[in-house]
Amino acid sequence: MRVDRRDFLKSLGIVGGALVVGCNTSAPEEKLHAYLSAPKAVVPGVAATYATVCRACPAGCGLWVKTREGKPIKLEGNPDHPLNQGKLCARGQAFVQSLYSPRRVQTPMVRVAGELRPASWNQALERAAEILGETRCAVVSGLEQGGYARLLQDAAAHLGGPHLCFEPLAPRPLAAACRLLFDRDEVPVFSLAQADQVLSLGADFLDTWLSPLQHAREWAEGHQAEQRALFVTYLGPRRHLTANMADDFHPLAADQCGPVLAALLRAVVARQKPTLTAALQEALTQILDKAPAPPRGLSDARLEQITDRLLSARAPLVMWGGPEVYGRDATTVATMVLLLNHLLGAFDKTVFLGRGHAWSKAAAHATVYSALHQAAHEPQQAVLLLGTDPLFSLPGGAALGAALQKAGRCIALAWEHNHSTAVAEVVLPAHHPLESWGDYEVERGLVGLLQPVRVPLYDSRHPGDILLDLTTRLGHPRRLPSSKDYVIEAWQHRCNDLAPNAWEDALSAGLCHVPAPTSTIVPLKPNRLHLLPPLYAASGQGVDLLVAATTLLYDGRGAGAEWLMETPDSLTQCAWEIPAELSQDLALTLNVSDGDVVTLTSPHAEVQGRVLVARGACPNTLALRLGGEHPALPEEVLAPNPMRLIGPVFDPLSGALVWVQGRIGMARSAKSTLASVMGSPHSEGRNLCLSMSASDFAKGRFPRMDMHGEVLPDAAGNYPDKRYAQMPVEEIALEGQRPANNMTPLTEHPEQRWGMVVDLDRCIGCAACVTACYAENNIPVVGRAEVLRGRELSWMRIEQHITADVRQGQVRFLPIMCQQCGQAPCETVCPVFAAYHTPDGLNAQVYNRCVGTRYCSNNCPYKVRRFNWFDYPRPEPGNQQLNPDVTVRPRGVMEKCTFCVHRIREARNRAAFEGRPLRDGEIQPACVQTCPTGALRFGNFKDLDAEATQWSQNPRGYRVLDYLLNTRPGVVYLRKVYADSQEGQG
């Protein structure tokens, strides 16, 4: 109780503080522009939403920042942004946590006698200027494109060094290949929008590759069961989410992408010889002759299949990329990919050049590495790190770090402490992107605008302004007074809009979009192909080490956000765990099982990691996820940083890092347990996560659950048991009456019966919904120890099911949140009515009334209720993110999902206030709102025209365990429709 009250007082304090601050700062001399209808000034209790850009990864999706009392509390996708169209991934959801990170740099710091000591801005800047004065300094920032980037370039020019955009996952080989083939140093834009056949070689396009949200959205559109236009084939060393969702999936060694492409090319060439120019043919032969053939681990029949699919495709698309496959021969392979796409006529259908994709600006790893190396070893060289942490993301970071610290010519502008700030001579606190002006041009003509959405938490400054300050101190006149002016200048230049308050409108919209010039087919210049090195085949002893980027941790920066660590990875079902994924054959030979600790040795380092046996991984591979050894991680998370295991080896042609460096040694060292949230993935013949074959779907033979389990209709389309469970709509028709399988009349819902439809066919397991739920509902983060005890508090979970019909190590995902049962077993057992059924069909949980008997949780068949075992700490400044609309639950009460009831109530009040009925789609729970593939739909089942209601009547629909328990859930699941082509394989 006490703590409850304290929290309440705190939140009061926050509000009050906000008001005080709010007056003088959150409407500063430069006005912030709220989105359309939002109030101009901060009104307590009313959320103001601002548009900006997500900088959690280089994709540059549009953001809406929901602020209360001048504090950002929740990030949503910007519906008007063409890239993400209102959706947001888990990383985007968690981006707000980096604003409130406990590791924020709070004051300028200067190294004195080897120790970083707080200093005044002036001292720090003086020291920095001093360093810069006597050196040539490279400016290393994250990926930037636009006005701010221009500022950085100018500054770099003044400082006498280059401006490098460092992105660990930069697809340099593709850019290099483009240069070779088309004489353009750019990364083409890949789009699944029109594609009908997609072959992905390693590329995890649904969740980490280039522009995941966009790809995911396009995939969902093309792949939806009702009108399926898209077929995805995946070949690659790792079963990541994309592989898991692929219609046809086959594990393939990293170094076999080249040979496979070669084989495909050969096949294509064989078909198209007549149409090809002599030069091209000549070039092709040059490449293909260097290619070893045939590929290992892929049967000719399978290859045949794939080739046919590609050749018969209307708009094929071949994608390749990702750290798992970037090898010594990356450029060669990339070239082959582009060639194949070219020959398949994919250009301008699914592959676009000349869009000026931001990724093109990403610097080569080699360049960045050498910049750092010089700063470390050459007295005239310095480096200025701007927000990025190359020491964490580059091989040999540790050595570089030590040298840099010794050299003392490293200046770090950062908002969070990281490996680089640790070695810097001067550390200057920079604004968090949510605190700063800026812009980000995803591709030519699509400019996203950043605006500060809160008063800076600490004594930080805009990095751009800091640079301007420094250059001024060095005696270079400012071209423009501040970084904001650079942004405006760039905006004017790009979207020269002369309307009176165009700028304000642009800010409100968060972007300006000038349709990009549609590229014409760029002539292919085959004359330089002979420069390409031959394909490289891995050799030697040991295990293939695959460095992996994952949904939640991306290039490792995700590990900085608690939510992303607490959210279990859908594939590993582990929280607070970055396991070493071991292929099954290796697990057998090493005799290790999940949780065992193994020692990994490479020429460069020896590290330890917890094993997770990865079903469906390519034999003899060990995948290590980026994110290990992130400074934010607590001790007990035994996670190695894969970059330590590989050396600074770069592809000479593209300057890209060679990620696949071959073999490492491995030894079993100790027993331990994985912090898994999953009991058993095997469904044990329990019909929980259901699916059906595409052929059944085509024939309209929809299975239905009845008392005897899953039954198919007979020829006449009838089902044997009359007593099958009703679906929501039939049920609503029966309200007030007693259906055949009920002993009592059904409860009546006067106006609404809120419900959700979950399309298992669309769910890719990206866990954005789970993270969104954490963000929206003030769900405490419990940490690894508690997860091990089975005490995680997530209201929603993405379950992993291995059902009878899955193959090749794929798994099915089943998002489970409170089912809002019409006849909830949990309600009736509660002695105090803390759990009850609201008139609008929700399964309400009254926290104040809850005594904590935990009977409801016992009796909940879906096990979606969560108990507060302790009072969970919410340290400053993280508590500023708490959503004031949602109670912070005290120790000893049960909590659970209620379809974001506060949003429902708010919308209902608004509607009542405006004297109108609720509109369909007006209310969106956090999970539904953010789901990138639109797998979740929410609405009022009593409104037959509502989108959700329509979907709930889909014949694929079923309600989990309803046939057995008569719970009449408010959540309808639509079966996954799996491709028949998988039948009989694996």
Place this chain on the structure above:
Amino acid sequence: MSSASRSSDLLGHFAHVDTLVEAITAAQANAYEVCDVYSPVPVEAAQALISPGRSPVRFVTFAGGLCGLVGGMGLAIITSLIWNLVVAGKPITAVVPFMVVGFEATILIGAISTLLGMLIFAQLPYRRFPTPAYRASFSRDRFGLWLRCAPEQVEAVQRLLEEAGAEKVEVLSIAQGGRS
């Protein structure tokens, strides 16, 4: 009162039930007033002579039980009507589960009223303890027969008691009107 003032009391100590019963019968035959009989155990025979019939406590119990049933069901039904929340689609006035409440209440109130009934009819707690005729041995192994007669009959009664087999006969000296 007036009769009491002229009456005198005798107490016979008995070691055996049959002698006690004999004495009671004789006393009643001679129309001596049997004030009370003390015994360490219930003696049906004696009771049949002194206060025949069954104890009326059972009616109190029955009434109590009935009230309990009605009260219990009533409580459950009325409260659920006052705070009519739907749980698990069960009816608001769900008689089936309320039966349990009704049953328990029946027993509870029934038992309590039984206790009250017993206390009332057995005059417990007995405020005027100990009565002049009560002896500690009556809670061990002796039976006490307390007779009252006119002063002139004292010897007769004494004889009667001794013949019946009283181990010892006391003539109680009671203050005038000490007992009524």
Place this chain on the structure above:
Amino acid sequence: MSTHHPQLGALSYGQVDHDILATLGRPSRAYLAILVFCFGLVCIGAVSYYHLLTKGMGVTGLNNPVGWGSFITNFVFWVGIGHAGTLISAILFLLRVPWRTAIFRAAEAATVFAVCTAGLYPLIHVGRVWVAYYMIPFPTGRELWPNFRSPLVWDLIAISTYLTVSAVFFYVGLIPDIAAARDRAKPGPRQFILKLLSLGWLGSIRQWKHYMGAYVLFAALATPLVISVHSVVSWDFAMSVIPGWHTTIFAPYFVAGAILSGLAMVMTILIPLRRVFKVEHIIRPYHLESMAKLLLVTSLIVGYAYFIEIFIAWYSGNPFEIAIFKYRATGEYAAIFWLMVICNAVVPLLFFKKSIRTNILALFIISIVVNFGMWFERYNIIVSSLAHDFFPTAWGIYEMTPVEWGIMLGAFGLFFLLFLTFVRILPSISIAEVKESMPHPLRGRKR
């Protein structure tokens, strides 16, 4: 209600009176030592609970699938113990079973104290004990009422009713004995208190009449109550939808189990008691053997339930039912399961042999074995079903933590502390009824 007792013919009223009241004499050193030990246990329990109270439920081994653990196990266990008392005194009273008289007092005491102990557990186990009163039906300004559709509320009502009724029954039964004690007591505070407690009982024929009349009614009310109370406890589980919990046989099965455990506990207590208090001539092997027989019957019923549950699970073809029984027999809790079967359904079968039923040591050992067995039964039922219910993905494992052990020890300490204090203060064998069960002293006809 005069069922003449075959074995007590030899004794006289006075002797009985003396021997039984003799148990209230000066306490021995050993007794005090045990008392102190029990108090120590209580302290351990208190400390553990304080830790729980200040830190939160998290200090237990409970987790998401397993919301109930040792606390509810102990709750059911103690309520079960609390059943022998009323069974022996009420049902056997109605059935006029002769061997009741010598032992029912101790049994009733055990009942009252066991139910008190049990009553603590729901409070210990709720997440917010400071609002536990929400469960009690009382009028508030906001007219909030408990949910009478919830088995927990039934439980609350049933247990409190049971406590009240058995306490009343216990006290009423004590009145004549308190009177006896009063009459032997030396003047002083003790006598004064006894005087108050005895309500001025005279043992006059009229008092006896209403007393006996009421006593039968108490028995008649208590009998269905005993059955209902543990049925209600069983319904805490049977009303749910959880495989292994939701099964119709639970009510009778739990009642039988409760009586089994209760009898076992009473035996465990009586056997040393009769020795220490030198009342072997009043509580005879005959009594213990009769209890052993009853114990055997209930153990057979429990065995029947075990068997039928598994058979029906197999017969049903319900994958969830089958899975849970497979899990119980082979999963993490298999040891508990098999111990349960052996202790409750196999070991008591030894009582078919007269030589064992009549061997005091064997009785004592087996009664303790059954006590353990019944604890395992509750643990097995509660934990295993929760650990593996519908969603394999949500399965989990529960293990007791030191805090829970501490609280459990505390409960045992409390129970024995109360009981031991009682046996020194008031007669733990009913004087009046032992006398009653003997043939009336008759001089026999003269002439």
Place this chain on the structure above:
Amino acid sequence: MKHAQLFADVLAMRDKVHSPRDKSVSLALGLCGAIGLLLAFAGGSPGAGWLALLVATTMTIGVAAVGVVFAAIFHITAARWGRPFQRFAEAGVALMPLGLICLLALVLGGHAWLPWLQVDHLTGGKHAWLVRGFWDVRVLLTLVCTYALSLTFVYYAWRRDFCLGEVRAAFTGRLGAWLGRGITDAEREMARCTRRLDVLAPAVIIVYALAFSFLAFDLIMALEPDWYSTLFGAWYFISHLFVGLAAIVLITTVLWRRLSLERFVSMPRQRDLATLLFAFCLVHMDFFWSQFLTIWYAHLPEFTFYLIDRTLDPALPYHHLTWPALAAFFFIPFGTLLFRRVKSSRLLLSAVAIIAISGVLLARFIEAAPALLTLDSPSVTGLFLPLAATALVALGVIGVAIPLYQRLLTSIPLMPLSDEVFLATQTHEEHP
């Protein structure tokens, strides 16, 4: 001295068992039965025949077995008051042949009525359990074994009486001769019988409980192959204990005047019997309630459909029978037996017994009917014929039972003369 008189009285009872009207009564009842069967099988209501036969069978085999069970219970518990009723209880064995014949008929006709033969999706163990041949053998064996054990018990109980010379002399019939054969040392033989009884008594009870649980599963529960309930077996054998006790009450009250039982049974003892009936009425209801509440509350279709069909589906007529059945097997007996007046009046007591028995009969009917009958209309009239048939067949059983009973009652002493406990009750039995 005293005993001689007692023996004389007991032996004299034999001649009072019969009365002139009995034959006609039993004939009339038997006729009812015949009509019932005719009506059932030829009455044009499919399934009614087997239904009637099934219900009658369950009741018959139940009553036949339960008598001995009570005898065994009396024997184990030192319950003195039950002794005078011992023989009347044991006489239940007279129904055993009839019960066996009925069951045999059911088994032979199994293909015509066993519903699970038509069901194709038998889940779980039912594949193995509900198999025709196995089922036949199982059901018959179960019953035969139970009966064999009961008969052994009864044999020793009666043989102990026949150790007494007077008894041997008095009963020279075939049964008597067999029971009394080869007795040389009466004392030792009696002791031996007693030892045997001590062992057999618990066995009888245990075997009864197990056997009848499984008969319940096989004969009644399996009629709805999709439905199952762990308590069903117990509920079934309890309800037959209830019926059996009611039958004992009925027989004794009917024969009371004829045999002038007040000679052996004082009014309080008669009330004790009534109280026991009351107790069983409560236990019976407790089991019903435990089963009903659990299903009602958790509300799982797997279980509820059974209740729905039988208690509230308006598309079926059975819900009309629910309350009558409840009233008959609980409310009426409970409401009446509360009162001493009813317990004391033999007339009222027998009436209550009859109502209770018919209540359980109705319950069995409701349990079995929906699975066996195919009704075209939800109107209760459709039930008239099957119900009437069932009732008539039941009467028929009684018709057949009467002479069997009398035959048996005339060939053994009606009081356990060799039972010290009984003799003790007779010596200092306090008189009303």
